[in-house]
Amino acid sequence: MRYSLLAGGKRLRPILCLAAARAVGGKESDALPSACAVECIHTYSLIHDDLPCMDDDHFRRGRPTNHRVYGEAVAVLAGDGLLTQAFASVARTKPNRRYSPADLVTELAHASGSLGLIAGQVLDLDSEKKRIPLKKLVEIHRAKTGALITTSLRLGAMSVGVPPEKLRHLTRFGQSLGLAFQVIDDILDITSTKAKLGKSIGKDQSAGKATYPRLLGLAGAKKEAGRLTASARASLRPLGSAAAPLLAIADTLLGRDH
Template sequence: MDLKTYLKTTASEVDAAMDSFLPKAKERPATIHAAMRYSVFAGGKRLRPVLCLAAAEACGGEVSNALAPACAVELMHTYSLVHDDLPAMDDDDLRRGRPTCHKVYGEGMAVLCGDALLTEAFIVLAKAPATKRYGTREFIAELAETGGSRKLIGGQVMDLEGEGKKLTKRDLVRIHEAKTAALLTTSLRLGGMSANATPAKLDALTKFGYALGLAFQVIDDILDVTQSTEVLGKTAGKDEAVEKSTYPAILGLDASRKEAAKLTRSAMEALKPLGKKAARLEEIAAYLLKREY
């Protein structure tokens, strides 16, 4: 299966699973469930669940065993976007080409929608089949630590506090280690765990995810200043407008592109212990480096 078909097919599998996991739109109280589904099914690349499933395959596991973890990371990711878009945070009107949750359902409901999606992530993750090495406790602890104040939320705090300030490259790396790279790495680790991965394989996925996550963020920053709102599906140039430090702002565009390529090479190097089974992950890394939206 070529990569384009694989990404489309895998995203469809994830969407079908999330549809089965989430409360139906008309289930009482209907407003919150409609808002949750509006946010989850707004589109998007489904990158994190795709990586979760690809990691499971790279470790010799079954996709069916990785679907709950894959959906859980996407639910956590969507919650973070709903809250990021709020006026008190990034104050954005567009997400994935559609009005953001708070523009459709109001700010209060958007806060509750994010809260509900985060909670739902753990309900779904608890359904993941245990393996010899990893039980429900290990799955839950993995995602909980990623979503906490030391990682995802901590990164959001540093991001907010960095607005209007002149940050160093190291400051920027700290932010995106905690935000982008952490959840992306956990997506891979959960996929590996669903396949009962050995510690060595899990370590390889961790190193791959860290480098890939940072590379993804560099490209994201580049696209924010080089692409239009229509192409991105979100407000272009927003980082510069709020005086947020980004890779292009600190390094310049050419150096940022080189940084993304360097990080992608590091990511691919990390996959060597997985051998030929990591070919799909390598394909995804190469694809993400060249993405235009």
């Protein structure tokens, strides 16, 4: 568990969680249990995604994947352990006047379960070596990538008792940002290097997976990433200057090379 969890990475989801808490006027410390939870969920999903029965990847976060070091059985159990630990972590959130720890557990379960991340993974596997329309690709990545990114923001805000109106703005931001992140990921799988990304490249193409560059072309995919980032930024206008850290994250993701 520690091998994969502490291997580095962008820590995007916990950063978004803490930044959302700050953006709505709360204390980042109140969102720490949720921030830890979403990173546990994300890391578990990477361990399982890399397994031979899934994407069969050998390199992640700059080092050999979990199953290459400890074997497939232990890697499955490490992922299971991180998934379980995530719910123990989020359950430690202090209750506030709008949300209880149970509300946050439900939120995390929805994003990571059969209606969120798991659904996206199933659709992704089912679409391999098939021609699918853009609408279907968006559906896949709203669930596989976007659900946990959106919920990272929502959990951070819910941890500090965010009003419903502000939560809606953050939700729309997360939905657009999650898709933009995936579009850029697809682009980097073509244009970047293993050394920069810290993981294998070209795997989507070799597996026959649908990607944004495959459907839109490289130039079209870059344009779509810009459009989605602009949409994400527009969602936060009602929050004013408090949203500055989140806007900076969106801009950084658009220009990233790893």
